[in-house]
Structures are given as structure tokens and as C-alpha cells.
Amino acid sequence: MRDDVEDDADSWRADRTLDARGLACPLPVLKARKWLVTMSAGETLLVEATDPMAAIDIPHLCQQDCHRLVRQERSADPGRPLLRFLIERGATAQPV
Numbered sequence: 001m002r003d004d005v006e007d008d009a010d011s012w013r014a015d016r017t018l019d020a021r022g023l024a025c026p027l028p029v030l031k032a033r034k035w036l037v038t039m040s041a042g043e044t045l046l047v048e049a050t051d052p053m054a055a056i057d058i059p060h061l062c063q064q065d066c067h068r069l070v071r072q073e074r075s076a077d078p079g080r081p082l083l084r085f086l087i088e089r090g091a092t093a094q095p096v
Contacts, residue, residue, distance in 0.1 A: 011071065011086075012046060012071070012084065012086060013044075014044040014045055014046035014086060015039065015043040015044050015045070016035060016039065016043070016044075016045050016046070017045070017046045017047075017048070018031055018032055018035055018045060018046065018047045018048070019048055020032070020047055020048060020049040020050075020051070020054070021048055021049060021050045021082070022050060023049065023050075023051060024051050025051050025053035025054070025057065026053075026057065027051075028047065028049040028051055028053075028054045028057065028058070029054065029057035029058060029060075029061050032045065032047050032058060032061060032085075032087070033061055033065065036065070036067060036087065036089055039089045040089065041089050041090065041091040042088060042089060042091070043088070043089045044070065044086055044087065044088050044089070045086075045087045045089070046084065046085070046086055046087075047083075047084070047085040047087065048082060048083070048084050049082075049083045049085075050080075050081055050082060050083070051083075052081065052083075054083050054085070055072075055074065055083055058072070058083075058085045058087070059072070059085075062087055065090065066090035066091075066092045067087050067088060067089055067090040068087070068088040068090060069085060069086075069087055070086040070087065070088050071084075071085070071086040072084065072085045072086070
């Protein structure tokens with residue numbers, strides 16, 4: 001069972017992490033965009049957010065700005081929702 005936990009942690013490994021927990025819309029997506037602009041193509045950004053709108057905004061950001069949404073997850077705890085997104089900076093993404 002421990003190998004599964006380690007494999008899961010590896011799948012969330014990122015070059016940078018943005019803690020957007022507690023921030024309301026539109027701040028999580030605006031901060032993610034600001035960070036992604038400073039990154040090189042192929043680098044990854046892990047975004048952790050509690051705002052439910054991030055579930056719509058982050059995938060839209062990836063599509064609009066030519067990034068790849070590698071993985072996303074919503075915690076199973078309804079009392080403490082946590083959304084996680086692993087984004088790979090796109091090669092053709094344009095600076096904002």
C-alpha cells in the first residue's frame with residue numbers, strides 16, 4: 001500500500017506550487033496565469049485552491065492560454081473542499 005501512496009505523490013510533483021487556498025474568484029486563476037507567464041515551456045505548476053469556481057476557471061485558462069492540464073482532483077471531504085490542478089506550461093503559450 002505504501003508504494004501506491006508514493007506513486008500518487010510522484011504524480012503531483014511540480015516545478016512550482018501555488019497555494020491559492022482561501023482566495024476567492026478570480027484570484028486563483030489570475031495568480032496561476034501570472035506564475036505561468038514566468039515559467040519555461042514544459043515546466044509544471046501545482047495549484048491548490050478552495051474556491052469551487054477554480055474547477056471551471058483553471059481548465060478554461062489552460063485551454064485559452066495553450067497550457068496542458070495534466071491532472072486535476074477534488075478532495076472527497078465535503079467539509080474542507082480542496083481542488084488540485086497540475087498544469088504544464090505550453091510551448092506556444094503567449095505572454096500576457
